[in-house]
Each structure stands twice: as C-alpha cells, then as structure tokens.
Amino acid sequence: MDRVYTASVSQSQGREGWSVIFRHPVRADRATGRPGLRVRRGLGTKDRAEAELLVGEMNEILQDPSLWVASARPSAAYRFHQRVVEIFYHDLAPEALDSFAIRDSIIPLPPPETDYRRVLLVGTTGSGKTTIARQLIGTDPRSERFPSTSTGKTTVADMELILNDGRYRAVVTFIPRDQVRDYVEESMSAAALAAYRGESDAEVSRRMLSHVSQRFRLSYILGSGPIAVDEDELDYSDEQESDLTSDESTIDLSSTNELLSTALTRLRGIATVQGKHLWAELGAGAGDERVIEEIFEENLDHLLHEDDEFQSLADDLMDEIERRFDLLTVGELQKTKQGWPRLWSWETDDREPFLRAVTRFSSNHAQYFGTLLSPLVSGIRASGPFKPSWSETQPQLVLLDGEGLGHTPDSSASIPTALSRRFDNVDVVLLVDNAAQPMQAAPVQLMCSLASSGKTAKLITCFTHMDVVQGDNLPTFQLKKQHVLASAENVLTAVGEQLGRFAERALRQSLQRGCFFVGGIDEKLDRSKGGLRRTIDQFLSLLTAIEAAREVPEFVGSFPVFDRVNLVLAVQNAAEKFQEDWLLKLGYRTKPGSSKEHWTRVKALSRRLAEGWADEYDTLRPVADLFRNLQGDIYVFIQNPVQWDGPEPDDDEKQQVFDRFAQAISSRALELATRRLRGEHVGQWQEAYNRRGTGSTFQRAAIIKDDIYERAAPVPDVAPSPDRNQFLHEVISLVDEAAREVDVKLR
Numbered sequence: 001m002d003r004v005y006t007a008s009v010s011q012s013q014g015r016e017g018w019s020v021i022f023r024h025p026v027r028a029d030r031a032t033g034r035p036g037l038r039v040r041r042g043l044g045t046k047d048r049a050e051a052e053l054l055v056g057e058m059n060e061i062l063q064d065p066s067l068w069v070a071s072a073r074p075s076a077a078y079r080f081h082q083r084v085v086e087i088f089y090h091d092l093a094p095e096a097l098d099s100f101a102i103r104d105s106i107i108p109l110p111p112p113e114t115d116y117r118r119v120l121l122v123g124t125t126g127s128g129k130t131t132i133a134r135q136l137i138g139t140d141p142r143s144e145r146f147p148s149t150s151t152g153k154t155t156v157a158d159m160e161l162i163l164n165d166g167r168y169r170a171v172v173t174f175i176p177r178d179q180v181r182d183y184v185e186e187s188m189s190a191a192a193l194a195a196y197r198g199e200s201d202a203e204v205s206r207r208m209l210s211h212v213s214q215r216f217r218l219s220y221i222l223g224s225g226p227i228a229v230d231e232d233e234l235d236y237s238d239e240q241e242s243d244l245t246s247d248e249s250t251i252d253l254s255s256t257n258e259l260l261s262t263a264l265t266r267l268r269g270i271a272t273v274q275g276k277h278l279w280a281e282l283g284a285g286a287g288d289e290r291v292i293e294e295i296f297e298e299n300l301d302h303l304l305h306e307d308d309e310f311q312s313l314a315d316d317l318m319d320e321i322e323r324r325f326d327l328l329t330v331g332e333l334q335k336t337k338q339g340w341p342r343l344w345s346w347e348t349d350d351r352e353p354f355l356r357a358v359t360r361f362s363s364n365h366a367q368y369f370g371t372l373l374s375p376l377v378s379g380i381r382a383s384g385p386f387k388p389s390w391s392e393t394q395p396q397l398v399l400l401d402g403e404g405l406g407h408t409p410d411s412s413a414s415i416p417t418a419l420s421r422r423f424d425n426v427d428v429v430l431l432v433d434n435a436a437q438p439m440q441a442a443p444v445q446l447m448c449s450l451a452s453s454g455k456t457a458k459l460i461t462c463f464t465h466m467d468v469v470q471g472d473n474l475p476t477f478q479l480k481k482q483h484v485l486a487s488a489e490n491v492l493t494a495v496g497e498q499l500g501r502f503a504e505r506a507l508r509q510s511l512q513r514g515c516f517f518v519g520g521i522d523e524k525l526d527r528s529k530g531g532l533r534r535t536i537d538q539f540l541s542l543l544t545a546i547e548a549a550r551e552v553p554e555f556v557g558s559f560p561v562f563d564r565v566n567l568v569l570a571v572q573n574a575a576e577k578f579q580e581d582w583l584l585k586l587g588y589r590t591k592p593g594s595s596k597e598h599w600t601r602v603k604a605l606s607r608r609l610a611e612g613w614a615d616e617y618d619t620l621r622p623v624a625d626l627f628r629n630l631q632g633d634i635y636v637f638i639q640n641p642v643q644w645d646g647p648e649p650d651d652d653e654k655q656q657v658f659d660r661f662a663q664a665i666s667s668r669a670l671e672l673a674t675r676r677l678r679g680e681h682v683g684q685w686q687e688a689y690n691r692r693g694t695g696s697t698f699q700r701a702a703i704i705k706d707d708i709y710e711r712a713a714p715v716p717d718v719a720p721s722p723d724r725n726q727f728l729h730e731v732i733s734l735v736d737e738a739a740r741e742v743d744v745k746l747r
Contacts, residue, residue, distance in 0.1 A: 007058040009051050010040070012319045018043050018051035020058055026068045026092060028690070029306075040315050041087045042339050057084045086337040091178070099173040099378040100158070106171040106345050107381050109162065109398055112425075116162075116396045117546050120422055123432035124442045125404035128464035130159075131521050132432055133399050135539065137161055137386035139355065141523055146355045147401065148363045148374075149522075156215045157374070159362070159401040162383035163394055168354040169347040170331075170382040172361045177318075177340040179613055180376060183216040184317050186604070188267065188310065189301045196271035196300070201264055208263065212600075215403075216375045221321055223253050223370030225260035251327060253370045256320055266313050274303040295694055298599055302692050324373055330357055341376075351384075358382055390525045390536045395543050400426065405442035413441060414624035415449045417615055420670060423455050427549045435463040435480075435517065438487040448495055449628065451503035452635035454662030459507070460514035460545055461488075467519030467531060477534065481517055499632055500639040502658055505651065514545045558649045560641035560657060561745045564732060568716060570637040571731045574629035575715040581625060582709055586701040599697040606689040606700060615678050626713050627673040634669070634735065635662050645745060657744075664738035672734055676712040676727070684708045 007022035019042050023029075027037040043051050057080045061067050067076050070092045076085050110116035121129040130149045131141075139146045147159055191208035209219035219225075278299050304310045322340075325333060330353070331346030344361075348354050360368075361377050387394040400422065405415070423429060429450060433443050450456050469480045488511060496504030518535040527533045583589040587596035597620065605617040615623040638658050649657065678685075688703040714724040739746050 005036075005062040007055050007062060009043075009048070009055045012316060015319060016046045018045055018048060020051075020055050020087065022058060022062060024088075025062060025065070028686075034690075038311055039087065041090075044083050044339070054081055054084050057081055058088065061088050090338050097176060102173050102343055103160065103171050103379055103381040106343065107162070107169055107383055109160070110164075110396075114396075116398055117428060117549060118398045118400065118426040119428045119430050119546060120400045120426040121430050121432060122402075122419065122446055123404060124434070124440060127404070127432045127434045127443075128521060129404070129430075129432035130401055132430075132462065132464070132518075133159070133161060133401050135390075135521055135525070136388055136395070136397065136399060137163060138389045139386070140389075144355050145365075146359050146362065148359065148365065156403050157362070157377040158379035159399075160379070160381040161386065161397075161399040161401070162381070163386045163397045163399075164383055165385055165394075166383075167347045167349055168351060168382070168384035169345075170354070170358050170380065171343055171345040172358075172380050173343050173378045174341045174376050175378050177336075177338065178611075180216075180321065181314065181318055182607070183211050183375075184218065184321075185305065185310075185314055187211045187216070187218060188263075188314060188317075189304050191264075192267045192271040192304055192310075193297060193300060195264070195268040196275040204264055204267065205260070208267070209260075217364075218317070218321075218375070219369055220364065220372040220375050221324055221370070222256050222260060222317070226257040251323070251371055256370060259316060259320055263313055263317070266309060270304065270307055270310050270313075271300075274307060275300055278303060295697065298603070298697055299692075299694070301600075321376070324371065324376075327360070327371055327373075328357075354384070388539065390527070390539065391543070395546075397546070405446065413445055413619060414621045414628045415446055416621060417624045417627065417670060417674065420449065420453075420624070420627065420666075423450065423453065423458070424667060427458065428460055428546050429455070429458045430546075431459060431461045433461065433463050434465050435469050435484045435519075436465045438463060438484050439491045444491050444495070445628075447491075447507055448499060448503070448632065451495065451506055452499055452631045452662065453666035454635075454659030455666075456506035456510045457659070458549065459510040460516070460542070460549075461511060462516045462518060462542060464518055464521060466517045466535075469519075477517075484517070485511070485515070500636050502639045502651075502655055503635065506655055506659070514542075516542045516545075558644050558646035558653070558657070559743050559745060560661075561643045561645055561747060562637070562640075562739075563642050564746050566637050566640065567634070567732060567735060567746070568728065570633040571630070571728055572716045574626075574633040575713050575727070577629045577633075578626050578713050579709065579715060582622065582705070585620070586705055588701070588705065599700075602697075602700060602704070603689065606685050606704065609678055609685040610682065610689040612682070615674065622709070623673050623677045626677060627670050630669050630673065630731065631662075631666060634665055638662055638665075642747075657742075660742045661738065661744050664741045665735060668734040668738055669731075672730060673713075676730075677708065681708045681712060 005023050005025045007020050010019050010021050011017070012019070019040055021038070021040045024035070024037045024039050026035055027039075028034060029036045029038065043054050045051050045054070061076060061080065061084070066072060067088075070089065073085065073089045073092075076089070109118070112118075121133060123129040128149075130147050133147055134141060134149070147161075187208050187210070190212060191204045194207050195204045205225055209222070209224065210217050278296060325341055328344060330348075331344050333344050334342045336342050346354070346357060358380065360371070361373050361380055363372055363374060365372075385394065402419070403416075429446075431443055431446060433439065447456075447459070450459050463484050466477070466480060466484075469484065471483075474480045474483055492504050492507050492511075495507060516538045518538050520529075520532050520535055523532075525532045525536050525539075527536055580589070584591055584594045585597045586602070601617060601620055605620045605622075608614040608617050615621070635658075638661050684703060684707045688700045688708070691697075691700045691703070711723045712727070714721070714727050716724050716728045736746055738744075
C-alpha cells in the first residue's frame, strides 16, 4: 500500500511563529535514501488559524501525486498560497548556488585589465597568511583585529578584500540551510555515540558543539553551554577583540544554555534506546569485534536520523541558530524564499562600526561565543580605503584569503580543486610559510601543483615567524635566511625527482625572484625597532614584486614535437597511482604507514558528491587526486619532446614553452577529472550514500571502487575495454586541443 503523507502544524518553544512539518513524498530522506524527507519550515505567520489553513493546503498537495513533479509548480501556484508552494517545491529541481557570483553582484571585483593585482594567499593553518592580510589592509592587531586570526583553523570561508577609495562596503554570503542542518545532525550523531559509550557530559557536549572536521563549530553560534570547562583549557588571546556589542543587540544565553543542557539528556535517552536495541539485533560478540563495532556505529547513525525525537532536537537547534541573525541591526539581510539568509550587505563611511559589524561574520573569539555567525558564512567580500600603516601609498590590491591547507604528514595530499581553479584568475599566488617549520608537506604540494600546471611565474613566497627562528648557529638574520632557504633547497631537489628538472628549475627561479622574510607581524610595525624595520622593508619589496607580476616574456619561435605513445604511458601511470591510493583508503589493500579511512568519512564524502555540495570531504579529494596525478605525469611528458620544429631553444625558452603547454592542459584536465568522477556518476554516488543496514559500509566502498573509480579513471591496459578506451581517448583529445592552442605538435 502506498504511504500516506500528512502535514501538521507546530510551534517551537519560545517562538511565536508557526511551522509546518511533513514527509516529502518525492525528496529522498537522508537516513534511508528513499522518498520521505522530513521537512520543517516556517509558515510566516503568528496566527494559528491562518497556519492551519496553510497546512490544509499542504495536505491537498500531499494527497495529489500529479502535483509531485517540478513541472506542476505553475499549476499549484494558481491554487495554493505562495508560501505553501515555495515550501513543497523547494529543491524539487535543485539549483546550483554560486556564492562568488552573489557577492560579485553586490561588490564586483576590479576587472583584470585594470591596474589592480589579485593576490591569492595560501599556506598551512597558523602560517600567518591572514595576519599578512591584516598588515596589507592596515587594520590594527589590537583594537580592530580584522580579519580574525588564531593558531588553530580560523579562516574557513572565502575572504575577499579590496583596497580602494570610497566608502566601506561589505557583502556576506551564507551556507545553505540543508548543509547547516547536515553539520548539526552529524555533530549530534557523534555526540549520541559518545553518550551511548558512557562518556562524560563534557565530552558529549564537545562532540555536539564542534564538528569533527573543525569547519563547523556550533559553540561559536550557540556558546559553550552550561557544562563547566577548566579555565586552563581556554585559549584566550591577549589581543583585544573589537567590541561586537556596541550599537548592536545582544542575546540572553540562558534559554540557549537550557536547550544545550536538555540536549545532552535527550541525546543520552535516544542513544540508550536505539543503541541497546541495535546491539541486541547485531548479536554482540559474534565475529570480528572491529567489524561489529563499525556496523554498529553506522546502523546507530541511521537509526538516529530516523528517530523523531532526534529530528525534533535538530529542529530546536536550527531554530536557535536562526535567532542569531536577529543580532544584525545594521545592513540589509536578504533571505531565500524559504526564509534562510542568502546575503548580508552594508556600506558606510565610518570605519569603526563597519569593522565591528563585519567581524561578527569572521571572529572566533571566545568572549563572543554564542553570538558569532562565522560558521554559517560561505564568503565575505569587503572593500574600502584600506592602506598598510607602514606605506605612504595605497596599493591597488585584491586579497583573496581562504581555508588553510592543513597540517598533513602525507606529501601526496592533493590541493583542493576550489583552490586550483582560482590559480587561473589571480596575478599572484602568495605562499605563506612558517620559517620555524618550513616546507612541510602541504606547501610543497602547492608548489608541485603550480609547477606542473605551468604557473610558477605567479608564485611568490613569504616566510613568517622569522623572529622565532633561533639557534646558537644562527646569530644573524642573514644566517637565519640561509637556514630557511636550505630547507627549501632540499625540498626542490625532491620535487625535481618527482616532476622533472624543469619543475625544479622553475621553482628555484621563483624563490630567487620573489622570496621574503618577515617577523613580528602580529603587532603594529614601527620603523624605530630594528627587527620591525627590516620587516617593513621586506613588505615594501613584496608589494613591488606583486606590482611586477604581470610581466610576460617574449614568445619563443621554436615548437616542440611529442610522441603520443609517451602520453599513453603518462596516463597509465597517473591512473595506476590514483587507483592504488584509493584502494588503500577504501580498505582493499594494506601498506605500511597507510590505513583505511573510517566509514564516517567515506560516507560523508559520498553525501557531498551525491548532494552536489562539494567534490571533497576534509582530506578525501578524489577529483583533486585524479587531477594531481594526471597533471603531474603529463608535465613529465611535456618536458621530453622527441624533437624541436626550428632551432632548439635554451633552457629559459624551453621553460616558457613547457609552461604555456602545461597551462593550456591544466584547466582542461581539471574539467575532465570533475566531469568523469563527479558529473557522470551522481547516481552512483547517491547509491553509495543511500546504502544502509548490515554490510552497508562494505557495499558503499564497493560501489565507489567498482562503479565509479574503475569506470571514471580505469588503468589503460593491453586488454581493451570501452571504459579504458574512452578515458584514454578523452585525455589524449584534451592534450591535442591544448597543443593546437599553443602551436605544439603531437604525432
């Protein structure tokens, strides 16, 4: 018998407005993968009678299957209230959200043909890239403290800063509601598991208030709750945060703390009921204990998402999150038709309130936990008459900052595709690295990515923390520089072994052309102090290097000729490395130093690709991995032409030709990797994510391995197959197209 769907009216505690709750007959439920997604949306009315009329209209739609398709929306719009139609048809035909385009519609970036230089700041978490951004826009590190910094992961949204004349202007875009809810439910699930295992209230609270990826911290929005925290564990900065409460509304956290306190009790109750029932079903003690534990965890997660009390608690937390937008008393807040914030914008001539308002969207200061909106932000763009305090002139800059690369011991880690795509649209990639621990895995991989894509001409390196580089053998600044550069030299030798001598050569030239050393940048720079005077001079030289970044060398008159056979070998090698890496991650092979990824991470990855939110989860980046391997092995191929059409050029001229060819290939290779692993396999990613029940962890891994990776990036072999042939032909075709663009010959 077909399931009957019914809507009901509800009202959250402490809220005047009424909402509708129903199971959607078409949209898939996150827990089961089957139609029946639980939907709860505000009706935009405080009148119960009006709310019940709207719910009655929703029930009419739910009883008529002919209205359950996106094409029926115009017909429904004639019959039913606009709010009811918006709620039911929301995401029935999902639309891609382009946050960058939204920000650009409010504050456009200066066009590339102007004198402005676009500078992309990249570096590991805590390297100081956001502190450099502060220095370049001239915000006071004590009284203004914008953008926010800390030793941990602070910047998780895109930050775009435009130094120009005129008024102070800002636009902020937000993560969609469904993604926020997903973060909340994932955190709740982790907390419930901890509760079932008998962890302390403090530990359960920590898991609920801080997502495991550290990209979403509920504590910033709702506060740390009523659970006592050891004062010694709090990391209060000695910097004074700009006052967010002046001229702004405040919020009473007592009701929030009560909600968080009851949330712990509710989660313990839900986990106990569902956990005991599930453990009895699985037959604890039978079979491999580790396998049983993994099966238990995933099935518990599934049961939690199906539990009405669990969903009710998530509703309450989402309501409390939405209350934080009431704190915005200046600027304009635009919402989607579903009532979720889409963007906030404001402009003013007054610097102090401007920075105070924008800081609410970027701060991580513990003093304001419970009032911050930073975890909900996808991007911030701010423009105004910013100027370095140590410069007499205002540089024409667009500074692009984002999430740090992360600290990883794995030198094979891939650069996020979102970052790779930005390389084409900037004039300078400013690599910020910590001189106290220089050239760890992440910055090295960034350098490799730039080299293999032919973009080393855009690379400028800035080493920070020179003031803490100390040693009995380093009495002078010059010796400290040599010490740091020696680390880079060792790394570049290894890069040459991996990507060829022209990659190493290009990176060495970039260090000679643009490498700067600064210290003490977390304070206001003063020429009267020796060390800081040196840092000011380094910053001024950095600005000069940025200004010269667009200089293009003259075209070389000779053309290389390549053999396609060598290209086939490069593609084969790239596919083999991609497959080998993921067989280890999915648990199909073992290798010393490598371990199988936890099922929750693989599931989270499949969720993001299934929903179209992203092509990665944390360090799991299949699209970036395939792109990195293709790009690297093809760059090795590029450095070895079989002959030259015309006089053989010198190494400088060869470098120019190879880089032009690599640049032409790079964007095409990224598009191919994205299409083959993401665009053409959405159905398989959905199938992988929707696997539930006993054995689903292994079934999900099998779908990813066999139905996605083996088809998207098969290893070319002597035994032909449609998938292998198509993949190989597509790669050869993109290289052919790039070759024609730059007058290179393949035979």
